[in-house]
Amino acid sequence: MATFASLGLSEWLVNQCKQMGISRPTPVQENCMPAILEGRDCMGCAKTGSGKTAAFVLPVLQKLSEDPYGIFCLVLTPTRELAYQIAEQFRALGKPLGLRDCIIVGGMDMVTQGLELSKKPHVVVATPGRLADHIRSSDTFDMKRLRFLILDEADRLLEQGCTDFTKDLEVILSIVPAKRQTLLFSATLTDTLQELKSIAMNKPFFWEHKSEVRTVEELDQRYILTPEKVKDAYLVNLIQKFQDEHDDWSIMIFTNTCKNCQILTMMLREFKFPAIALHSMMKQRQRFANLAKFKSNIFKILIATDVAARGLDIPTVQVVINHNTPGLPKIYIHRVGRTARAGRNGVSITLVTQYDIHLVSAIEEQIQAKLKEYPVQEKEVLKILTQVNVTRRQCEIKLEATDFDEKKEINKKKQMILEGKDPDLEEKRKNELAKIKREKKKFKGRIQEAIQKKKGKMLKKGVKCKKAPSKTIPGPS
Numbered sequence: 030m031a032t033f034a035s036l037g038l039s040e041w042l043v044n045q046c047k048q049m050g051i052s053r054p055t056p057v058q059e060n061c062m063p064a065i066l067e068g069r070d071c072m073g074c075a076k077t078g079s080g081k082t083a084a085f086v087l088p089v090l091q092k093l094s095e096d097p098y099g100i101f102c103l104v105l106t107p108t109r110e111l112a113y114q115i116a117e118q119f120r121a122l123g124k125p126l127g128l129r130d131c132i133i134v135g136g137m138d139m140v141t142q143g144l145e146l147s148k149k150p151h152v153v154v155a156t157p158g159r160l161a162d163h164i165r166s167s168d169t170f171d172m173k174r175l176r177f178l179i180l181d182e183a184d185r186l187l188e189q190g191c192t193d194f195t196k197d198l199e200v201i202l203s204i205v206p207a208k209r210q211t212l213l214f215s216a217t218l219t220d221t222l223q224e225l226k227s228i229a230m231n232k233p234f235f236w237e238h239k240s241e242v243r244t245v246e247e248l249d250q251r252y253i254l255t256p257e258k259v260k261d262a263y264l265v266n267l268i269q270k271f272q273d274e275h276d277d278w279s280i281m282i283f284t285n286t287c288k289n290c291q292i293l294t295m296m297l298r299e300f301k302f303p304a305i306a307l308h309s310m311m312k313q314r315q316r317f318a319n320l321a322k323f324k325s326n327i328f329k330i331l332i333a334t335d336v337a338a339r340g341l342d343i344p345t346v347q348v349v350i351n352h353n354t355p356g357l358p359k360i361y362i363h364r365v366g367r368t369a370r371a372g373r374n375g376v377s378i379t380l381v382t383q384y385d386i387h388l389v390s391a392i393e394e395q396i397q398a399k400l401k402e403y404p405v406q407e408k409e410v411l412k413i414l415t416q417v418n419v420t421r422r423q424c425e426i427k428l429e430a431t432d433f434d435e436k437k438e439i440n441k442k443k444q445m446i447l448e449g450k451d452p453d454l455e456e457k458r459k460n461e462l463a464k465i466k467r468e469k470k471k472f473k474g475r476i477q478e479a480i481q482k483k484k485g486k487m488l489k490k491g492v493k494c495k496k497a498p499s500k501t502i503p504g505p506s
Protein backbone atom coordinates (compact mmCIF):
# COMPACT_ATOMS: atom_id res chain seq x y z
CA MET A 30 0.00 0.00 0.00
CA ALA A 31 1.34 3.42 -0.98
CA THR A 32 2.31 6.11 1.53
CA PHE A 33 2.60 9.83 0.89
CA ALA A 34 6.38 9.51 1.20
CA SER A 35 6.50 6.72 -1.39
CA LEU A 36 4.48 8.92 -3.77
CA GLY A 37 7.24 11.55 -3.63
CA LEU A 38 6.16 14.02 -0.95
CA SER A 39 8.79 15.61 1.30
CA GLU A 40 8.90 14.86 5.01
CA TRP A 41 7.53 18.26 6.04
CA LEU A 42 4.46 17.76 3.86
CA VAL A 43 3.92 14.19 5.10
CA ASN A 44 4.05 15.52 8.68
CA GLN A 45 1.67 18.32 7.83
CA CYS A 46 -0.80 15.77 6.42
CA LYS A 47 -0.51 13.68 9.58
CA GLN A 48 -1.30 16.69 11.72
CA MET A 49 -4.51 17.13 9.75
CA GLY A 50 -5.51 13.47 10.18
CA ILE A 51 -4.49 12.54 6.63
CA SER A 52 -2.24 9.52 7.04
CA ARG A 53 -2.76 7.36 3.93
CA PRO A 54 -3.45 8.49 0.38
CA THR A 55 -6.92 7.85 -1.03
CA PRO A 56 -7.07 6.14 -4.47
CA VAL A 57 -7.41 9.43 -6.38
CA GLN A 58 -4.37 10.80 -4.53
CA GLU A 59 -2.36 7.62 -4.97
CA ASN A 60 -3.03 7.55 -8.71
CA CYS A 61 -2.92 11.22 -9.70
CA MET A 62 -0.15 12.62 -7.50
CA PRO A 63 2.79 10.76 -9.12
CA ALA A 64 1.73 11.95 -12.59
CA ILE A 65 1.42 15.55 -11.37
CA LEU A 66 4.79 15.38 -9.62
CA GLU A 67 6.30 14.07 -12.87
CA GLY A 68 5.12 17.24 -14.58
CA ARG A 69 2.16 15.84 -16.51
CA ASP A 70 -1.25 17.38 -17.05
CA CYS A 71 -3.88 15.43 -15.18
CA MET A 72 -7.60 14.78 -15.26
CA GLY A 73 -8.95 13.09 -12.14
CA CYS A 74 -12.49 11.81 -11.83
CA ALA A 75 -13.42 10.31 -8.47
CA LYS A 76 -16.50 10.13 -6.31
CA THR A 77 -17.63 12.95 -4.03
CA GLY A 78 -15.72 13.24 -0.76
CA SER A 79 -12.81 11.11 -1.97
CA GLY A 80 -10.04 13.67 -1.38
CA LYS A 81 -9.64 15.25 -4.82
CA THR A 82 -8.66 18.61 -3.30
CA ALA A 83 -5.60 17.24 -1.53
CA ALA A 84 -4.77 15.29 -4.72
CA PHE A 85 -3.89 18.61 -6.37
CA VAL A 86 -2.97 20.75 -3.32
CA LEU A 87 -0.20 18.40 -2.13
CA PRO A 88 1.81 18.13 -5.39
CA VAL A 89 1.49 21.88 -5.96
CA LEU A 90 2.89 22.56 -2.47
CA GLN A 91 5.70 20.05 -3.07
CA LYS A 92 6.72 21.81 -6.30
CA LEU A 93 6.25 25.26 -4.78
CA SER A 94 8.61 24.39 -1.90
CA GLU A 95 11.30 23.46 -4.46
CA ASP A 96 11.03 26.77 -6.34
CA PRO A 97 8.85 29.31 -4.50
CA TYR A 98 7.59 32.37 -6.39
CA GLY A 99 4.32 34.11 -7.17
CA ILE A 100 2.00 33.73 -8.98
CA PHE A 101 2.81 30.00 -9.03
CA CYS A 102 -0.63 28.42 -9.10
CA LEU A 103 -4.15 29.49 -10.14
CA VAL A 104 -7.17 27.48 -9.04
CA LEU A 105 -10.53 28.18 -10.67
CA THR A 106 -13.74 26.99 -9.11
CA PRO A 107 -17.43 27.71 -9.81
CA THR A 108 -18.57 29.07 -6.43
CA ARG A 109 -17.26 31.63 -3.97
CA GLU A 110 -17.71 29.39 -0.93
CA LEU A 111 -15.71 26.66 -2.61
CA ALA A 112 -12.91 29.11 -3.38
CA TYR A 113 -12.58 29.88 0.35
CA GLN A 114 -12.62 26.19 1.22
CA ILE A 115 -9.86 25.36 -1.25
CA ALA A 116 -7.75 28.31 -0.09
CA GLU A 117 -8.15 27.04 3.48
CA GLN A 118 -6.71 23.64 2.48
CA PHE A 119 -3.74 25.31 0.79
CA ARG A 120 -3.19 27.47 3.87
CA ALA A 121 -3.43 24.58 6.35
CA LEU A 122 -1.20 22.19 4.41
CA GLY A 123 1.20 24.91 3.25
CA LYS A 124 1.66 26.54 6.66
CA PRO A 125 5.33 25.50 7.12
CA LEU A 126 6.09 27.16 3.77
CA GLY A 127 4.63 30.48 4.86
CA LEU A 128 2.29 30.16 1.92
CA ARG A 129 0.69 33.38 0.67
CA ASP A 130 -2.68 32.90 -0.98
CA CYS A 131 -5.27 35.26 -2.38
CA ILE A 132 -8.98 34.70 -2.95
CA ILE A 133 -10.61 36.48 -5.89
CA VAL A 134 -14.38 36.09 -5.88
CA GLY A 135 -17.40 38.22 -6.72
CA GLY A 136 -19.32 40.10 -4.05
CA MET A 137 -16.12 41.22 -2.26
CA ASP A 138 -14.15 44.44 -2.52
CA MET A 139 -12.35 44.68 -5.86
CA VAL A 140 -9.75 47.25 -4.82
CA THR A 141 -8.51 45.12 -1.91
CA GLN A 142 -8.36 42.14 -4.24
CA GLY A 143 -6.41 44.12 -6.85
CA LEU A 144 -3.89 45.10 -4.21
CA GLU A 145 -3.48 41.51 -3.06
CA LEU A 146 -2.97 40.31 -6.63
CA SER A 147 -0.25 42.89 -7.17
CA LYS A 148 1.67 41.46 -4.19
CA LYS A 149 2.30 38.24 -6.15
CA PRO A 150 0.74 35.61 -3.88
CA HIS A 151 1.95 32.02 -4.38
CA VAL A 152 -1.56 30.72 -4.99
CA VAL A 153 -4.64 32.48 -6.36
CA VAL A 154 -8.01 30.80 -5.86
CA ALA A 155 -10.73 32.44 -7.93
CA THR A 156 -14.16 32.26 -9.47
CA PRO A 157 -13.78 32.95 -13.21
CA GLY A 158 -16.07 36.01 -13.47
CA ARG A 159 -14.26 38.17 -10.92
CA LEU A 160 -10.77 37.14 -12.05
CA ALA A 161 -11.67 37.97 -15.65
CA ASP A 162 -12.90 41.40 -14.44
CA HIS A 163 -9.49 42.04 -12.83
CA ILE A 164 -7.68 40.96 -15.99
CA ARG A 165 -9.84 43.28 -18.12
CA SER A 166 -9.48 46.27 -15.83
CA SER A 167 -5.99 46.15 -14.38
CA ASP A 168 -2.37 45.67 -15.39
CA THR A 169 -0.87 45.47 -11.91
CA PHE A 170 -0.39 41.70 -12.02
CA ASP A 171 0.44 39.02 -14.55
CA MET A 172 0.51 35.26 -14.69
CA LYS A 173 3.34 34.90 -17.19
CA ARG A 174 5.27 32.48 -14.97
CA LEU A 175 2.26 30.49 -13.82
CA ARG A 176 3.24 26.87 -13.29
CA PHE A 177 -0.13 25.28 -12.43
CA LEU A 178 -3.63 25.98 -13.73
CA ILE A 179 -6.25 23.97 -11.86
CA LEU A 180 -9.94 23.68 -12.70
CA ASP A 181 -11.81 22.25 -9.74
CA GLU A 182 -15.34 21.05 -10.61
CA ALA A 183 -13.95 21.32 -14.13
CA ASP A 184 -17.08 20.07 -15.91
CA ARG A 185 -19.18 22.79 -14.28
CA LEU A 186 -16.71 25.46 -15.37
CA LEU A 187 -16.99 24.31 -18.97
CA GLU A 188 -20.71 23.64 -19.28
CA GLN A 189 -23.08 26.39 -20.33
CA GLY A 190 -25.43 26.32 -17.36
CA CYS A 191 -27.29 29.23 -15.82
CA THR A 192 -23.93 30.82 -15.10
CA ASP A 193 -21.85 30.54 -18.23
CA PHE A 194 -18.13 30.73 -17.48
CA THR A 195 -16.83 30.12 -20.99
CA LYS A 196 -16.22 33.76 -21.94
CA ASP A 197 -14.42 34.48 -18.66
CA LEU A 198 -12.35 31.33 -19.12
CA GLU A 199 -11.26 32.58 -22.54
CA VAL A 200 -10.03 35.82 -20.96
CA ILE A 201 -8.15 33.92 -18.26
CA LEU A 202 -6.63 31.41 -20.69
CA SER A 203 -5.34 34.30 -22.78
CA ILE A 204 -3.01 35.45 -19.98
CA VAL A 205 -1.71 32.13 -18.65
CA PRO A 206 1.36 30.67 -20.35
CA ALA A 207 0.90 27.80 -22.79
CA LYS A 208 3.74 25.99 -21.05
CA ARG A 209 2.07 25.07 -17.77
CA GLN A 210 0.63 22.09 -16.01
CA THR A 211 -3.15 21.86 -16.20
CA LEU A 212 -5.05 19.81 -13.63
CA LEU A 213 -8.77 19.08 -13.95
CA PHE A 214 -10.83 17.43 -11.24
CA SER A 215 -14.48 16.56 -10.65
CA ALA A 216 -16.78 13.73 -9.59
CA THR A 217 -18.49 14.02 -12.98
CA LEU A 218 -15.98 14.63 -15.75
CA THR A 219 -17.01 12.20 -18.42
CA ASP A 220 -19.60 14.16 -20.43
CA THR A 221 -17.34 17.18 -20.94
CA LEU A 222 -14.25 15.14 -21.74
CA GLN A 223 -13.62 16.60 -25.19
CA GLU A 224 -13.84 20.22 -24.02
CA LEU A 225 -11.56 19.39 -21.10
CA LYS A 226 -8.98 17.83 -23.38
CA SER A 227 -8.73 21.09 -25.31
CA ILE A 228 -7.64 22.84 -22.09
CA ALA A 229 -5.24 20.13 -20.88
CA MET A 230 -3.42 19.82 -24.17
CA ASN A 231 -0.28 17.92 -23.16
CA LYS A 232 -1.62 14.38 -23.42
CA PRO A 233 -3.08 14.50 -19.92
CA PHE A 234 -2.85 11.61 -17.55
CA PHE A 235 -6.48 10.52 -17.11
CA TRP A 236 -7.60 8.67 -14.02
CA GLU A 237 -11.13 7.65 -13.24
CA HIS A 238 -12.31 5.74 -10.20
CA LYS A 239 -13.82 2.73 -11.93
CA SER A 240 -16.88 1.54 -10.11
CA GLU A 241 -20.31 0.42 -11.23
CA VAL A 242 -22.18 2.70 -8.86
CA ARG A 243 -21.35 6.39 -9.21
CA THR A 244 -22.33 7.37 -5.68
CA VAL A 245 -20.49 6.22 -2.55
CA GLU A 246 -21.35 2.90 -0.89
CA GLU A 247 -21.80 4.52 2.50
CA LEU A 248 -24.72 6.59 1.21
CA ASP A 249 -28.23 5.28 1.87
CA GLN A 250 -30.29 6.70 -1.02
CA ARG A 251 -34.01 7.03 -0.47
CA TYR A 252 -37.06 8.64 -1.99
CA ILE A 253 -40.56 9.62 -0.85
CA LEU A 254 -43.35 9.75 -3.40
CA THR A 255 -45.58 12.71 -2.59
CA PRO A 256 -48.20 14.90 -4.23
CA GLU A 257 -46.84 18.43 -4.76
CA LYS A 258 -49.21 19.89 -2.16
CA VAL A 259 -48.08 17.52 0.59
CA LYS A 260 -44.34 17.96 -0.03
CA ASP A 261 -43.77 20.57 2.67
CA ALA A 262 -45.66 18.52 5.24
CA TYR A 263 -43.37 15.56 4.45
CA LEU A 264 -40.37 17.87 4.84
CA VAL A 265 -41.49 19.15 8.24
CA ASN A 266 -42.30 15.61 9.38
CA LEU A 267 -38.85 14.35 8.28
CA ILE A 268 -36.98 17.16 10.01
CA GLN A 269 -38.97 16.72 13.21
CA LYS A 270 -38.13 13.01 13.15
CA PHE A 271 -34.39 13.58 12.63
CA GLN A 272 -34.32 16.27 15.31
CA ASP A 273 -36.07 13.97 17.80
CA GLU A 274 -33.93 10.93 17.07
CA HIS A 275 -30.50 12.44 16.26
CA ASP A 276 -30.06 15.85 17.76
CA ASP A 277 -26.39 15.99 16.70
CA TRP A 278 -27.11 15.52 12.97
CA SER A 279 -26.82 18.36 10.49
CA ILE A 280 -29.17 18.44 7.52
CA MET A 281 -28.80 20.06 4.10
CA ILE A 282 -31.97 20.72 2.13
CA PHE A 283 -31.70 21.53 -1.57
CA THR A 284 -34.36 23.39 -3.48
CA ASN A 285 -34.66 24.77 -7.01
CA THR A 286 -34.96 28.58 -6.67
CA CYS A 287 -33.72 31.38 -4.41
CA LYS A 288 -37.31 32.34 -3.61
CA ASN A 289 -38.26 28.82 -2.61
CA CYS A 290 -35.11 28.62 -0.52
CA GLN A 291 -36.09 31.82 1.29
CA ILE A 292 -39.70 30.72 1.84
CA LEU A 293 -38.70 27.26 3.13
CA THR A 294 -36.25 28.85 5.55
CA MET A 295 -38.92 31.23 6.85
CA MET A 296 -41.40 28.38 7.14
CA LEU A 297 -39.05 26.04 9.02
CA ARG A 298 -38.18 28.89 11.37
CA GLU A 299 -41.88 29.37 12.11
CA PHE A 300 -41.80 25.75 13.26
CA LYS A 301 -38.82 26.68 15.49
CA PHE A 302 -36.27 24.62 13.54
CA PRO A 303 -32.70 25.99 13.59
CA ALA A 304 -32.68 26.72 9.85
CA ILE A 305 -30.56 29.08 7.79
CA ALA A 306 -30.43 29.87 4.05
CA LEU A 307 -27.75 29.95 1.37
CA HIS A 308 -28.57 31.23 -2.10
CA SER A 309 -27.19 33.60 -4.69
CA MET A 310 -29.60 36.46 -3.97
CA MET A 311 -28.10 36.95 -0.53
CA LYS A 312 -25.30 39.44 0.08
CA GLN A 313 -21.94 37.67 -0.08
CA ARG A 314 -21.05 38.45 3.54
CA GLN A 315 -24.37 36.98 4.65
CA ARG A 316 -23.67 33.87 2.56
CA PHE A 317 -20.30 33.36 4.25
CA ALA A 318 -21.76 34.10 7.68
CA ASN A 319 -24.60 31.61 7.25
CA LEU A 320 -22.28 28.90 5.99
CA ALA A 321 -19.97 29.49 8.95
CA LYS A 322 -22.91 29.24 11.38
CA PHE A 323 -23.95 25.96 9.78
CA LYS A 324 -20.41 24.56 9.77
CA SER A 325 -19.96 25.39 13.44
CA ASN A 326 -23.30 23.73 14.34
CA ILE A 327 -24.97 26.93 15.56
CA PHE A 328 -27.65 26.14 12.98
CA LYS A 329 -28.21 22.49 12.17
CA ILE A 330 -30.27 22.93 9.03
CA LEU A 331 -29.03 24.60 5.85
CA ILE A 332 -31.50 25.26 3.05
CA ALA A 333 -29.68 25.94 -0.18
CA THR A 334 -29.95 26.21 -3.92
CA ASP A 335 -27.46 24.42 -6.16
CA VAL A 336 -24.91 27.09 -5.30
CA ALA A 337 -24.06 24.70 -2.42
CA ALA A 338 -24.41 21.47 -4.42
CA ARG A 339 -20.75 21.03 -5.34
CA GLY A 340 -17.61 20.60 -3.35
CA LEU A 341 -18.60 21.84 0.10
CA ASP A 342 -17.01 19.62 2.73
CA ILE A 343 -18.95 19.68 6.00
CA PRO A 344 -18.29 16.46 7.93
CA THR A 345 -21.29 16.83 10.28
CA VAL A 346 -23.83 16.64 7.43
CA GLN A 347 -25.63 13.34 7.94
CA VAL A 348 -28.69 13.94 5.79
CA VAL A 349 -29.33 15.56 2.42
CA ILE A 350 -32.94 16.21 1.48
CA ASN A 351 -33.83 17.07 -2.10
CA HIS A 352 -36.96 19.20 -1.78
CA ASN A 353 -37.16 19.04 -5.58
CA THR A 354 -35.95 16.15 -7.72
CA PRO A 355 -32.90 17.44 -9.61
CA GLY A 356 -33.49 17.73 -13.34
CA LEU A 357 -30.01 16.40 -14.12
CA PRO A 358 -28.48 13.22 -12.66
CA LYS A 359 -25.18 15.05 -12.39
CA ILE A 360 -26.69 17.61 -10.02
CA TYR A 361 -28.17 14.78 -7.97
CA ILE A 362 -24.71 13.16 -7.65
CA HIS A 363 -23.15 16.40 -6.35
CA ARG A 364 -26.04 17.29 -4.03
CA VAL A 365 -26.19 13.90 -2.27
CA GLY A 366 -22.39 13.93 -2.17
CA ARG A 367 -22.55 16.59 0.57
CA THR A 368 -23.03 13.69 2.98
CA ALA A 369 -21.29 10.31 3.38
CA ARG A 370 -17.88 11.90 2.78
CA ALA A 371 -14.43 10.44 3.46
CA GLY A 372 -15.81 7.01 4.46
CA ARG A 373 -18.58 8.31 6.76
CA ASN A 374 -22.20 7.17 6.51
CA GLY A 375 -25.04 9.37 5.33
CA VAL A 376 -28.63 9.37 4.12
CA SER A 377 -30.19 11.17 1.17
CA ILE A 378 -33.94 11.54 0.73
CA THR A 379 -35.45 12.85 -2.51
CA LEU A 380 -39.02 14.13 -2.52
CA VAL A 381 -40.58 12.92 -5.75
CA THR A 382 -43.91 14.09 -7.17
CA GLN A 383 -45.88 12.29 -9.85
CA TYR A 384 -44.31 14.61 -12.43
CA ASP A 385 -40.74 13.70 -11.45
CA ILE A 386 -40.79 9.93 -11.84
CA HIS A 387 -38.98 10.07 -15.19
CA LEU A 388 -36.24 12.16 -13.54
CA VAL A 389 -35.72 9.47 -10.91
CA SER A 390 -35.41 6.84 -13.64
CA ALA A 391 -32.74 8.98 -15.34
CA ILE A 392 -30.89 9.39 -12.04
CA GLU A 393 -31.02 5.66 -11.31
CA GLU A 394 -29.75 4.85 -14.77
CA GLN A 395 -26.87 7.27 -14.43
CA ILE A 396 -25.77 6.27 -10.92
CA GLN A 397 -26.39 2.57 -11.61
CA ALA A 398 -28.30 2.10 -8.37
CA LYS A 399 -31.93 2.05 -7.29
CA LEU A 400 -33.29 4.51 -4.75
CA LYS A 401 -35.26 2.81 -1.98
CA GLU A 402 -38.54 4.09 -0.61
CA TYR A 403 -38.23 5.87 2.74
CA PRO A 404 -40.90 4.71 5.17
CA VAL A 405 -43.10 7.52 6.50
CA GLN A 406 -46.11 7.44 8.78
CA GLU A 407 -48.59 9.11 6.48
CA LYS A 408 -51.11 9.66 9.26
CA GLU A 409 -48.60 11.88 11.03
CA VAL A 410 -47.98 13.85 7.85
CA LEU A 411 -51.71 14.39 7.25
CA LYS A 412 -52.11 15.65 10.82
CA ILE A 413 -49.81 18.61 10.13
CA LEU A 414 -50.74 19.17 6.48
CA THR A 415 -53.10 22.13 6.95
CA GLN A 416 -50.88 23.85 9.49
CA VAL A 417 -47.83 23.50 7.22
CA ASN A 418 -49.62 24.77 4.12
CA VAL A 419 -51.12 27.74 5.98
CA THR A 420 -47.70 28.61 7.41
CA ARG A 421 -46.14 28.42 3.98
CA ARG A 422 -48.79 30.71 2.52
CA GLN A 423 -48.20 33.20 5.35
CA CYS A 424 -44.47 33.15 4.62
CA GLU A 425 -45.13 33.69 0.91
CA ILE A 426 -47.27 36.73 1.73
CA LYS A 427 -44.58 38.05 4.08
CA LEU A 428 -41.93 37.67 1.38
CA GLU A 429 -44.13 39.33 -1.23
CA ALA A 430 -44.35 42.35 1.06
CA THR A 431 -40.56 42.70 0.92
CA ASP A 432 -38.59 43.76 -2.14
CA PHE A 433 -37.37 40.20 -2.86
CA ASP A 434 -38.71 40.05 -6.45
CA GLU A 435 -37.58 43.60 -7.11
CA LYS A 436 -34.09 42.73 -5.92
CA LYS A 437 -34.10 39.78 -8.29
CA GLU A 438 -34.81 42.12 -11.20
CA ILE A 439 -32.07 44.51 -10.05
CA ASN A 440 -29.61 41.63 -9.74
CA LYS A 441 -30.52 40.46 -13.24
CA LYS A 442 -29.88 43.95 -14.61
CA LYS A 443 -26.57 44.20 -12.74
CA GLN A 444 -25.50 40.85 -14.22
CA MET A 445 -26.38 42.09 -17.72
CA ILE A 446 -24.31 45.24 -17.26
CA LEU A 447 -21.39 43.07 -16.08
CA GLU A 448 -21.79 40.97 -19.22
CA GLY A 449 -21.59 44.16 -21.28
CA LYS A 450 -25.29 44.16 -22.23
CA ASP A 451 -27.71 47.09 -22.04
CA PRO A 452 -30.61 46.02 -19.76
CA ASP A 453 -33.11 48.40 -21.44
CA LEU A 454 -32.17 47.18 -24.89
CA GLU A 455 -32.37 43.56 -23.69
CA GLU A 456 -35.83 44.26 -22.22
CA LYS A 457 -36.94 45.78 -25.54
CA ARG A 458 -35.57 42.76 -27.43
CA LYS A 459 -37.30 40.41 -25.02
CA ASN A 460 -40.63 42.20 -25.49
CA GLU A 461 -40.22 42.21 -29.26
CA LEU A 462 -39.42 38.50 -29.23
CA ALA A 463 -42.46 37.84 -27.05
CA LYS A 464 -44.58 39.88 -29.47
CA ILE A 465 -43.28 37.89 -32.45
CA LYS A 466 -43.97 34.67 -30.57
CA ARG A 467 -47.52 35.80 -29.73
CA GLU A 468 -48.19 36.76 -33.36
CA LYS A 469 -46.75 33.46 -34.58
CA LYS A 470 -49.02 31.63 -32.19
CA LYS A 471 -52.06 33.64 -33.35
CA PHE A 472 -51.16 32.95 -36.98
CA LYS A 473 -50.74 29.26 -36.26
CA GLY A 474 -54.09 29.28 -34.50
CA ARG A 475 -55.79 30.92 -37.46
CA ILE A 476 -54.27 28.43 -39.88
CA GLN A 477 -55.34 25.56 -37.70
CA GLU A 478 -58.85 27.00 -37.48
CA ALA A 479 -58.98 27.28 -41.29
CA ILE A 480 -57.75 23.70 -41.67
CA GLN A 481 -60.34 22.46 -39.20
CA LYS A 482 -63.08 24.34 -41.03
CA LYS A 483 -61.95 22.89 -44.34
CA LYS A 484 -61.77 19.43 -42.83
CA GLY A 485 -65.26 19.87 -41.42
CA LYS A 486 -66.62 20.89 -44.81
CA MET A 487 -64.87 17.98 -46.56
CA LEU A 488 -66.14 15.59 -43.93
CA LYS A 489 -69.66 16.81 -44.46
CA LYS A 490 -69.26 16.43 -48.22
CA GLY A 491 -67.62 13.03 -47.73
CA VAL A 492 -70.42 11.85 -45.48
CA LYS A 493 -72.92 12.97 -48.08
CA CYS A 494 -70.94 11.19 -50.83
CA LYS A 495 -70.65 8.03 -48.78
CA LYS A 496 -74.26 8.12 -47.76
CA ALA A 497 -75.46 8.60 -51.31
CA PRO A 498 -74.38 5.22 -52.69
CA SER A 499 -75.61 3.37 -49.62
CA LYS A 500 -79.05 4.47 -50.50
CA THR A 501 -78.68 2.74 -53.87
CA ILE A 502 -77.41 -0.54 -52.42
CA PRO A 503 -80.32 -2.81 -52.00
CA GLY A 504 -80.83 -4.41 -48.57
CA PRO A 505 -80.37 -8.15 -48.06
CA SER A 506 -84.04 -8.96 -48.14
Ligand SMILES: Nc1ncnc2c1ncn2[C@@H]1O[C@H](COP(=O)(O)OP(=O)(O)OP(=O)(O)O)[C@@H](O)[C@H]1O
Nearest residue numbers: 051053054055077078079080081082216340342371
Ligand atom coordinates in the same frame (compact mmCIF):
# COMPACT_ATOMS: atom_id res chain seq x y z
N1 LIG B 1 -5.94 10.77 2.48
C1 LIG B 1 -6.95 11.18 3.23
N2 LIG B 1 -7.29 10.53 4.37
C2 LIG B 1 -8.34 10.93 5.12
N3 LIG B 1 -9.09 12.01 4.85
C3 LIG B 1 -8.83 12.69 3.73
C4 LIG B 1 -7.72 12.32 2.86
N4 LIG B 1 -7.67 13.20 1.86
C5 LIG B 1 -8.67 14.08 2.06
N5 LIG B 1 -9.34 13.79 3.19
C6 LIG B 1 -10.53 14.50 3.72
O1 LIG B 1 -11.67 14.04 3.01
C7 LIG B 1 -12.66 15.06 2.94
C8 LIG B 1 -13.19 15.18 1.53
O2 LIG B 1 -12.19 15.65 0.67
P1 LIG B 1 -12.46 16.65 -0.54
O3 LIG B 1 -13.29 17.78 -0.08
O4 LIG B 1 -11.18 16.91 -1.19
O5 LIG B 1 -13.40 15.72 -1.46
P2 LIG B 1 -13.67 15.83 -3.03
O6 LIG B 1 -13.26 14.54 -3.62
O7 LIG B 1 -13.10 17.06 -3.57
O8 LIG B 1 -15.27 15.89 -3.01
P3 LIG B 1 -16.29 16.69 -3.98
O9 LIG B 1 -16.37 15.92 -5.26
O10 LIG B 1 -17.57 16.66 -3.23
O11 LIG B 1 -15.74 18.05 -4.17
C9 LIG B 1 -11.99 16.34 3.46
O12 LIG B 1 -12.45 16.60 4.76
C10 LIG B 1 -10.50 16.01 3.48
O13 LIG B 1 -9.81 16.67 4.50
